[in-house]
Each structure stands twice: as C-alpha cells, then as structure tokens.
Amino acid sequence: MKRRRFLNSAVAISLMAVPLTGCAGQGPGRENLQSFGSIDEAYAAVDDIVDCDSKPVGDPVVPMGDGVRLTSAQRLCSENVQIDLYPNQDALEESYQTWAASRQGKIPLVRGSNWMVGDLSQIATGQQSTLNIERLAEKLNGVYAVVGA
Structure with a gap:
C-alpha cells in the first residue's frame, strides 16, 4: 500500500513538472473520434471491450496542468489502467x-474526443499489462499510442 501511494505521488509530481513536449499520435481526425457523456458511459464502453476488474485497488493518477486538475472525472478499470x-x-x-x-516508462494510451485510457502497468510494476487496450482504439474509434520513455 505504501509503495502504491509513493508511486502515485511520484507520478503525479513528475507529471506536474514535465514540460509539455511530444507529438500527437496518428489516427482518425478529431471530428471522427468517439466521445462520452459521462465517466460511467466511458467505463461501460471500455469494460465491454477489455473486461475491467469489478473492484480495482488504488486511485487514478491525476494529470495536472498549471496546478489545476485537467480531468473532469476518472475511474480505474484495473489497478494500473485508468479512464479519464x-x-x-x-x-x-x-x-x-x-x-x-514522461520519462518514467512507456505508457500505452488510447484517446478519443473527450476521454483517454492509460495503462500505467510498466511504471507501477515494471511489467506490461495483461489488458490489451490497443483494441479500444479500433472498437471505440480512438487513437492508440505508446508514449513516455
């Protein structure tokens, strides 16, 4: 539990301090990306494809921008996979x-019009996730990318 809190704090701190660089992933144009009306709707769509854990342990990592929370809602799909x-x-x-x-490890991401699913397994455990979130890009008309280093 202490390791999880430390990891969340370390990731959140580094995400706040990292300069905004990088390039956007390739994929469908912005106007064609899937959007969701609520976090529950996003969770249900993701769960239908990757079969989320019913009661994942932990808390999502909150992305910050200029000291302000960037997300309007978040929910864990599994211990290390979150929906924003x-x-x-x-x-x-x-x-x-x-x-x-981020320089903490590779992060598979799928993003749509107003949502993103991030797999932080490699950062948290050093291992790749057992969930195949790349399928989300195809099924939910999103963009898949592996970012970070």
Missing part, C-alpha cells in the same frame, strides 16, 4: 502531452 474524462479538447491535449513527455 476531460471537460474540453485543450485539457485532453495538455494531459496527452504531459504523459508523452
């Missing part, structure tokens, strides 16, 4: 760029 809902395209883009600039 954004209030607008600028917040989503800033969060994506922050993850892309």
Whole structure:
C-alpha cells in the first residue's frame, strides 16, 4: 500500500513538472473520434471491450496542468489502467502531452474526443499489462499510442 501511494505521488509530481513536449499520435481526425457523456458511459464502453476488474485497488493518477486538475472525472478499470474524462479538447491535449513527455516508462494510451485510457502497468510494476487496450482504439474509434520513455 505504501509503495502504491509513493508511486502515485511520484507520478503525479513528475507529471506536474514535465514540460509539455511530444507529438500527437496518428489516427482518425478529431471530428471522427468517439466521445462520452459521462465517466460511467466511458467505463461501460471500455469494460465491454477489455473486461475491467469489478473492484480495482488504488486511485487514478491525476494529470495536472498549471496546478489545476485537467480531468473532469476518472475511474480505474484495473489497478494500473485508468479512464479519464476531460471537460474540453485543450485539457485532453495538455494531459496527452504531459504523459508523452514522461520519462518514467512507456505508457500505452488510447484517446478519443473527450476521454483517454492509460495503462500505467510498466511504471507501477515494471511489467506490461495483461489488458490489451490497443483494441479500444479500433472498437471505440480512438487513437492508440505508446508514449513516455
């Protein structure tokens, strides 16, 4: 439990301090990306594809921009896979760029019009996730990318 809290704190601190660099992933144009009306709707769509844990342990990592929370809502799919809902395209883009600039390890991401799913398994455990979130990009008309270093 202490390791999890330390990891969350370390990731959150580094995400706040990382300069916004990187490049956007390739994929469908912005106008064609899937959007969701609520975090529950996003969770249900993701769960239908990757079969989320019913009661994942932990808390999502909160992406920050200029000291302000970028997400409007978050929910864990599994211990290290989170779903983020954004209030607008600028917040989503800033969060994506922050993850892309991370130097804590590779982070598979799928993003849509107002949501993003991030797999932090490699950062948290050093191992790749057992969930195949790349399928989300195809099934939910999103963009898949592996960012960070």
